[in-house]
Amino acid sequence: MSNTLQGTPPAGDLVLSLRGICKQFGAVSALSDIDLDVHAGEVVALVGDNGAGKSTLVKVLAGVHQPTSGTMEFRGKPVTLAGPNDALALGIATVFQDLALCENLDVVANIFLGKELQPYALDEVAMEIRAWKLLNELSARIPSVREPIASLSGGQRQTVAIARSLLLEPKLIMLDEPTAALGVAQTAEVLNLIERVRERGLAVIMISHNMEDVRAVADRIVVLRLGRNNGIFYPDTSNQELVGAITGAADNAVSRRSGRRQAQQDLTEGARA
Amino acid sequence: MTSDAETKPAAAAPLDRADTRVRHDTGISGAVRGFLDRVRSGDLGSLPVVVGLAIIWTVFQSLNPVFLSSNNLVNLLFDSSTVGVIALGIVCILMVGEIDLSVGSVSGFASALVGVLWVNNGWPVGIAILAALAAGAVIGVLYALLFNRLGMPSFVSTLAGLLAVLGLQLFILGSSGSINLPYGSPIVDLGQTLVMPPVVAYALVLAAGAATFTSGYRTAARRRAAGLTPPSLGGILARALIFTVALELVVYYLNEDRGVPWMFGLFVGLVAAMDYALKRTKWGRSMTAVGGNREAARRSGIDVRAIYTSAFVVCSTLAALGGVLSAIRLASASQQAGTGDVNLNAIAAAVIGGTSLFGGRGSAYSALLGIIVIQSIASGLTLLDLSSSLRYMITGGVLAVAVIVDSLARRSRVSHGRA
Numbered sequence: 001m002s003n004t005l006q007g008t009p010p011a012g013d014l015v016l017s018l019r020g021i022c023k024q025f026g027a028v029s030a031l032s033d034i035d036l037d038v039h040a041g042e043v044v045a046l047v048g049d050n051g052a053g054k055s056t057l058v059k060v061l062a063g064v065h066q067p068t069s070g071t072m073e074f075r076g077k078p079v080t081l082a083g084p085n086d087a088l089a090l091g092i093a094t095v096f097q098d099l100a101l102c103e104n105l106d107v108v109a110n111i112f113l114g115k116e117l118q119p120y121a122l123d124e125v126a127m128e129i130r131a132w133k134l135l136n137e138l139s140a141r142i143p144s145v146r147e148p149i150a151s152l153s154g155g156q157r158q159t160v161a162i163a164r165s166l167l168l169e170p171k172l173i174m175l176d177e178p179t180a181a182l183g184v185a186q187t188a189e190v191l192n193l194i195e196r197v198r199e200r201g202l203a204v205i206m207i208s209h210n211m212e213d214v215r216a217v218a219d220r221i222v223v224l225r226l227g228r229n230n231g232i233f234y235p236d237t238s239n240q241e242l243v244g245a246i247t248g249a250a251d252n253a254v255s256r257r258s259g260r261r262q263a264q265q266d267l268t269e270g271a272r273a
Numbered sequence: 274m275t276s277d278a279e280t281k282p283a284a285a286a287p288l289d290r291a292d293t294r295v296r297h298d299t300g301i302s303g304a305v306r307g308f309l310d311r312v313r314s315g316d317l318g319s320l321p322v323v324v325g326l327a328i329i330w331t332v333f334q335s336l337n338p339v340f341l342s343s344n345n346l347v348n349l350l351f352d353s354s355t356v357g358v359i360a361l362g363i364v365c366i367l368m369v370g371e372i373d374l375s376v377g378s379v380s381g382f383a384s385a386l387v388g389v390l391w392v393n394n395g396w397p398v399g400i401a402i403l404a405a406l407a408a409g410a411v412i413g414v415l416y417a418l419l420f421n422r423l424g425m426p427s428f429v430s431t432l433a434g435l436l437a438v439l440g441l442q443l444f445i446l447g448s449s450g451s452i453n454l455p456y457g458s459p460i461v462d463l464g465q466t467l468v469m470p471p472v473v474a475y476a477l478v479l480a481a482g483a484a485t486f487t488s489g490y491r492t493a494a495r496r497r498a499a500g501l502t503p504p505s506l507g508g509i510l511a512r513a514l515i516f517t518v519a520l521e522l523v524v525y526y527l528n529e530d531r532g533v534p535w536m537f538g539l540f541v542g543l544v545a546a547m548d549y550a551l552k553r554t555k556w557g558r559s560m561t562a563v564g565g566n567r568e569a570a571r572r573s574g575i576d577v578r579a580i581y582t583s584a585f586v587v588c589s590t591l592a593a594l595g596g597v598l599s600a601i602r603l604a605s606a607s608q609q610a611g612t613g614d615v616n617l618n619a620i621a622a623a624v625i626g627g628t629s630l631f632g633g634r635g636s637a638y639s640a641l642l643g644i645i646v647i648q649s650i651a652s653g654l655t656l657l658d659l660s661s662s663l664r665y666m667i668t669g670g671v672l673a674v675a676v677i678v679d680s681l682a683r684r685s686r687v688s689h690g691r692a
Contacts, residue, residue: 064572085574100572104565104633105558113562114573119555125495132288132501145289150686164573 012040015203021070030056031227043204045218053227054207062094063087093165097176107145111164134163155186172203179213191217232266287502315685322642333653343530349652354540355599357644360622362591364640369584370564370632371427375434380596381611382442388452388606409593413586421578451607464601468532474524482517547637564632621672622647
């Protein structure tokens with residue numbers, strides 16, 4: 001209702017800007033004509049029903065999938081991501097839902113996986129110190145960085161995955177369902193973690209199905225539905241309205257109108273030309 | 274959010290001792306407790322090998338007192354080196370969770386190639402050996418292509434390779450079937466008689482002990498300087514001392530007879546190099562990661578295909594080297610080379626030594642330990658004058674036990690949260 005008034009424009013610079021991103025898998029259009037802006041120091045929640053295209057969008061941004069069409073601007077420059085390494089090199093870090101940790105390796109090895117110091121004589125001491133510093137910055141509770149990941153709890157694994165994504169000092173970090181399968185206390189810790197990441201001036205994209213978590217931490221809520229933008233909302237939006245946008249159950253003139261108004265508001269206030 | 278302040282480590286505590294929930298074992302009792310904890314949770318390490326070796330040696334020694342004589346042990350080391358090198362390659366391919374069933378055939382083909390090129394065609398022996406190793410590498414590249422590009426499971430591609438390469442071996446040997454390598458050439462001496470002078474053997478063991486100590490000491494010093502808890506110097510010194518003294522005693526015992534074979538020295542050198550590569554280099558870390566979680570490795574930017582290729586190539590090349598060594602050990606290249614139990618012995622050695630069939634866990638030293646177990650069984654059964662039928666059955670039984678131990682330990686590790 002009054003969400004247009006509360007939606008303060010994000011203060012940070014525009015980090016990522018997508019225009020008209022489409023992704024087709026054969027005959028299926030997983031994404032069509034997606035626009036998305038993310039600013040520094042902002043948490044954008046990406047919500048949508050199953051099959052809405054959230055994960056596909058994250059994979060496009062992570063360089064795992066290449067978009068069929070559309071343009072991507074990162075920090076003002078048009079970019080194309082041919083593979084995961086391109087995204088990492090640009091400063092786009094991703095924490096996947098399955099965390100992509102090697103359970104047989106210890107915390108230090110996982111944090112530095114693929115980015116080890118001194119490839120021909122691994123500098124374990126320097127890596128361990130850096131790992132502790134990263135974890136301490138996140139006020140993380142990890143008992144020992146020399147234990148295999150298999151011995152850690154779900155929240156601790158999430159912490160390790162986030163710490164790993166921060167190693168390369170990214171500008172944008174994407175979290176795919178960071179609170180799924182976590183208990184109450186661990187969820188709160190992960191949300192704290194996300195806030196700390198935002199305080200460091202990073203842009204955060206977070207996918208979640210949990211509206212409580214989304215509203216607790218997000219600055220903006222972008223709704224996808226059936227592979228299309230379905231409105232931008234703010235944390236004070238009513239649950240009903242959000243759910244309506246997500247499921248399309250309340251896909252009537254009123255909600256369309258409010259969504260459109262919201263989008264327009266965002267366009268005028270955002271950095272879009 | 275109020276908990277943030279509590280989690281800040283006390284200023285005095287080292288970075289890795291900030292969490293008060295963790296018990297940090299120190300001293301001898303701590304080391305023993307840590308060891309028991311690890312074993313109980315299924316992190317067996319080399320324990321099954323040591324226990325197995327003790328049992329096997331006790332049984333065979335009581336059946337035939339010649340078994341543990343210096344002479345027999347020196348022979349055992351000669352024989353271990355050939356299949357041991359092949360097992361080292363198997364460790365490599367098992368690390369990434371794949372398998373190479375054709376190592377026996379590749380080793381036989383390599384030995385035949387050396388025989389044909391060197392003896393029949395008159396190539397210099399060094400070039401002939403290099404050609405055999407290159408042939409092994411090419412076979413590895415082929416498996417890697419089949420695996421990476423066509424998605425062919427390594428189990429199937431190498432099973433096909435087992436037959437195809439055996440065919441190649443028979444083809445290049447032609448109707449003669451067997452080529453004798455000239456006795457008296459230095460390379461054949463290496464496989465037959467060359468042993469280290471006692472002084473050299475003692476010195477090498479001493480150097481290895483000193484290297485263990487200095488590397489441990491350096492790490493401890495660096496950790497202390499960096500504000501991490503260093504391992505205790507006493508522990509490092511004690512371990513290095515025990516290691517050195519035990520090996521010097523073994524060398525002394527072997528020197529009672531001929532001494533330590535150079536070929537075994539070569540094998541141990543390869544094992545040490547592989548251990549360094551697997552534990553202390555980015556390549557080794559990537560191998561372990563690919564074996565543990567292929568998708569995670571790919572997403573962290575590791576070139577997974579290149580890692581698989583390197584594993585296949587290293588495995589096949591070491592198999593070829595093992596074949597060359599067995600040719601000079603027997604002073605002949607024959608149709609029988611690499612057939613029979615070579616394949617399974619190599620795989621069994623790696624698994625018995627503690628390298629997991631499921632990928633992501635293992636150590637180069639498992640090839641060394643495992644092959645000594647396998648070779649002890651073979652040697653003991655030969656001394657008892659048992660037929661090869663019984664030998665196959667017993668070796669097969671030991672392999673089955675090793676795999677069962679591996680599977681049970683893995684299940685236990687999973688339930689204890691140790692991957």
